[in-house]
Amino acid sequence: MNQSSLSYFILLGFSDLSFQLRLAIFLILSVFYLVTLLGNILIIILITIDPHLHTPMYFFLRNLSFLEMCYTSVSIPRLLADLVREDRSISFPCCAVQLYFFIFLGTTECFLFAVMAYDRYTAIANPLRYTVVINRTRCLQLATGSWVGGIFLALGQAILISNLPYCKSHIINHFFCDVPPLVKLACGDKYLAEIEISLYSTVVVMVPFLLVLLSYVCILAAILKIDSSQGRRKAFSTCASHLTSVSLFYVPGICVYVVPKSKYSLDNDRLLALFYAVIIPMLNPLIYSLRNKEVKGALRNRMNRKLCSQR
Numbered sequence: 001m002n003q004s005s006l007s008y009f010i011l012l013g014f015s016d017l018s019f020q021l022r023l024a025i026f027l028i029l030s031v032f033y034l035v036t037l038l039g040n041i042l043i044i045i046l047i048t049i050d051p052h053l054h055t056p057m058y059f060f061l062r063n064l065s066f067l068e069m070c071y072t073s074v075s076i077p078r079l080l081a082d083l084v085r086e087d088r089s090i091s092f093p094c095c096a097v098q099l100y101f102f103i104f105l106g107t108t109e110c111f112l113f114a115v116m117a118y119d120r121y122t123a124i125a126n127p128l129r130y131t132v133v134i135n136r137t138r139c140l141q142l143a144t145g146s147w148v149g150g151i152f153l154a155l156g157q158a159i160l161i162s163n164l165p166y167c168k169s170h171i172i173n174h175f176f177c178d179v180p181p182l183v184k185l186a187c188g189d190k191y192l193a194e195i196e197i198s199l200y201s202t203v204v205v206m207v208p209f210l211l212v213l214l215s216y217v218c219i220l221a222a223i224l225k226i227d228s229s230q231g232r233r234k235a236f237s238t239c240a241s242h243l244t245s246v247s248l249f250y251v252p253g254i255c256v257y258v259v260p261k262s263k264y265s266l267d268n269d270r271l272l273a274l275f276y277a278v279i280i281p282m283l284n285p286l287i288y289s290l291r292n293k294e295v296k297g298a299l300r301n302r303m304n305r306k307l308c309s310q311r
């Protein structure tokens with residue numbers, strides 16, 4: 001960031017609200033944050049220790065849980081602190097690092113959802129070849145590809161945005177250093193940068209999203225062909241929960257990063273951002289894993305064994 005003009009930003013966050021209201025938000029978000037961490041840690045532990053869950057789908061789910069924990073930790077601890085203190089300044093380097101991690105983890109999540117849809121598609125449309133197509137190596141390649149892709153693509157974006165000239169104002173009308181508020185703040189000629197940034201969001205958000213939709217259309221077609229109604233229901237319920245969580249993630253993402261900027265105000269962004277930074281990472285473990293029969297079974301097994309061994 002242009003050190004010569006400004007050396008820090010101020011995150012306005014929710015400073016327009018009264019202290020009581022901010023305190024209430026602080027308490028609610030703290031609980032949400034704890035639930036997110038505990039829920040995701042529980043899933044990671046369960047999937048790691050239970051041999052029944054050593055399948056590609058749960059490998060990706062464990063990876064997603066890990067990703068969600070990192071993702072919410074990029075913005076929420078900082079927001080929690082800002083809600084109850086007066087000094088809301090953030091130095092340029094911190095802001096750039098936060099921006100980088102947010103883009104990196106968001107990009108990886110977009111990719112990981114596409115990978116998971118591909119996994120479900122193969123399992124349902126091509127059950128006989130599933131174990132050959134999605135083998136151990138392929139799993140690792142797909143997951144690693146998502147992470148490495150996120151790491152490097154985000155680096156370019158974060159460098160581009162942090163090198164924009166910031167001279168007018170250092171007040172960010174948001175609760176963390178996100179792409180739209182920073183670009184809005186930049187002064188001077190940012191036309192090319194804006195085009196590049198919207199191109200990036202469109203490709204990174206829309207391409208995986210369309211791939212996900214495409215796989216679910218194919219999955220639906222394949223499910224309708226299943227003869228047994230029980231098999232149909234099982235396949236459908238797994239995919240319905242995936243599809244719910246995927247839509248919850250992509251739809252706000254599309255609103256904030258893909259839809260042209262004049263169509264909405266940054267005020268709505270703040271609420272949407274709260275939604276995808278806090279609510280989604282909290283709901284995902286519930287939607288994906290904990291309402292899943294196999295995971296519930298694994299959890300019950302563990303608890304029974306624990307109770308028995310205590311006797």
Ligand SMILES: *[C@@H]1O[C@H](CO)[C@@H](O)[C@H](O)[C@H]1NC(C)=O
Binds near residue numbers: 062063143144
């Ligand atoms: C997620 O996948 C990456 C890349 O394969 C791997 O390095 C990491 O350990 C995985 N994390 C979990 C919690 O499974």
